[in-house]
Amino acid sequence: MMNSPHEYDDIPGTYVFDGSHNRLGYHLNMFCKSLDVAANRDAFRSGEAAYLDHYPLTPEQRRAILERQWLEMLRLGGNIYYTFKLAIFDGLTMQHAGAAMSGNGMTTEEFQQMMLAGGRSITGNRSRRETPRG
């Protein structure tokens, strides 16, 4: 997938949904979008793997969906407004998804506490160059 460099590339922990991500994740996102329809939710519920056969997903995308790997879905072209439809399907909140995507074992409660304390700090999170995570 060709992707010309962007000024935002060095922002850590952020998956900007640009053209490259759109192309990569088109069918993953359109699968998520299909869950807007109640009949589709029922069909997905009664057989997740069979339902996914209707979408030309890569094996990695299939696995990420079936195993609810929220961060991995973003890496594979998912857009949060689409993948969150799957989280809604699972009855999860944005705090649950936020904790899961933090990628450091944070619990939902810890995420909620972080928000109540003013949210994740921008300090150290502006650029990969300044973060230890690199």
Place this chain on the structure above:
Amino acid sequence: MMNSPHEYDDIPGTYVFDGSHNRLGYHLNMFCKSLDVAANRDAFRSGEAAYLDHYPLTPEQRRAILERQWLEMLRLGGNIYYTFKLAIFDGLTMQHAGAAMSGNGMTTEEFQQMMLAGGRSITGNRSRRETPRG
């Protein structure tokens, strides 16, 4: 239907598909658009009046459609690219429709001859102010 005056209002024999026409003819045009689908064409063919019941048309629009009043459809908000779908359904050409809309009893052959001779002249057709038709 509120319509602020436009510079094009004085062009004779011309139905500019602006916002007012769009609002007036929305369902008429969307009925025509439905004929893009083969199954809909079959349904319309097997019962035109019943098919039209699915669209919130005015009595005038219904009549114009059922009686194939091509000019009247434009007056009632039709757009030529939509109404021509009904003409295609009827197996008609753009020359047939052109002759029918001329509103002066012109035949399809006369319309074709006019085109071969260089088309309808702009002279006398620029403005209602200059046409005898007024």
Place this chain on the structure above:
Amino acid sequence: MARLIGGIGTSHVPAIGAAIDRGKTQEPYWKPLFDGVRPVRDWIEQVRPDVCIVIYNDHASRFDLSVIPTFAIGVGAEFAPHDEGYGPRPVPPVVGDPALAWHLTESLILDGFDMTIVSDLTVDHGLTVPLSLVYGQPQAWPCRVIPLCVNVIQYPPPTGERCYRLGQALRRAIESYAPDVTVAVFGTGGMSHQLQGERAGLINREYDLRWLEGFVHAPEELLKIGHAEYLRETGSEGIELVMWLIMRGAMDPKVREIHRFYHVPVSNTAYGMVILEND
């Protein structure tokens, strides 16, 4: 002649809608927010606009990846609340103003803005939460509404500069409408927040407060902020702030600030509100 009587900037967090719908506004988590936005209820009661133009973004609700308009305007007669997975919000249908919406559309396109004209539009929390914040829970919304929907989900959104210019054109369009109606413009979305990735939960209070100050008193200075700065400083979803700049462009360069309020957190988001009148 139509007249612009004011502008509201407000975040449109879905949880705010849920709190109103479920009667939780006086609970400890919510009380500071609803106390802080109380002045907007008084203000709207006083100015009572005939029409609200609500600038918002669709969150993969009406539009999906098949067709993504940069600027879409709703010219329909009614806009039903979209089912975002919990059933549609229990709010009144949103009544449009097709005559004014088509006038704006025509004026904006001839003025060099490449609008997508939408007749068939459902509206999500981006539009209905601001209405609930401002009007509470009426039987019917007391104003007609024109939705102006902006892409901020697919990179690239329109630039802040382009949004501000659209606001200026919107002002010209409003003021060239003959009927004697009063209009308010809502700019919605923001403030800093990031829903996705390892940075999820990011809040940048200092940047938000500085931006709000510039927004009110020196908006032209905000126009040079590029997308990379918004993404970096306000989070991947904080870039919704460009929508506020459409409202600001519609207002006079110098404005009277009726109210300003900032609060963290609302769900995963920093909440901001301003109310502006032309001076």
Place this chain on the structure above:
Amino acid sequence: MARLIGGIGTSHVPAIGAAIDRGKTQEPYWKPLFDGVRPVRDWIEQVRPDVCIVIYNDHASRFDLSVIPTFAIGVGAEFAPHDEGYGPRPVPPVVGDPALAWHLTESLILDGFDMTIVSDLTVDHGLTVPLSLVYGQPQAWPCRVIPLCVNVIQYPPPTGERCYRLGQALRRAIESYAPDVTVAVFGTGGMSHQLQGERAGLINREYDLRWLEGFVHAPEELLKIGHAEYLRETGSEGIELVMWLIMRGAMDPKVREIHRFYHVPVSNTAYGMVILEND
């Protein structure tokens, strides 16, 4: 670096497609037209662009009244011919160039053009007839194609001036693409014609010829022509000419004219073609 190697202006009358598909190009009605456009076949054979950006309008095919984009760009990998009521035209599928299309989209939006991004697009005669005119009946189109679809059916279309500015931005976008591809731009539609109403069949040869002359040698002078003049002088469908101005804006102000041809009638339409290279 990508390079713009030329521009083609051509009408896109559906009957031309039907004449090619049915092998009628040497019949007396059609021979003068196909003789007149012959040079475009030689020219394209010589310059062989890797990518053609085809500016056209959708005729109530892919889009209906529910959503009407002013400027839409096709970023998909393939675009199937649309069934316009006779079954899809028997032409090869149109293969896109998603990488370049996304680059153009990003560049245009950041440059202040409010594109609608379309991934799921079928293409009608507005796009396929020009391809047939230029390439004949190959097994596969010998170029990738990026559809740039302009609203000219719903009043108001974008102005001629806005279209020309879009063309200039398109040029900047092409030339900022790193890969070494050659690009041609097609401006399609026109010339004078009116399909509807009592004026159906209108042709304005004198205006068309004067406009073509200005188009080649003094395009900026055409930019002040308003919609009312196009509608009045070139007919309600002649307003498609604004799409040619996007192509012209992409070319240099001074160009070399390779070919010019004008013919009446093709179906209910005046046919025009120009081929331009940068000087």
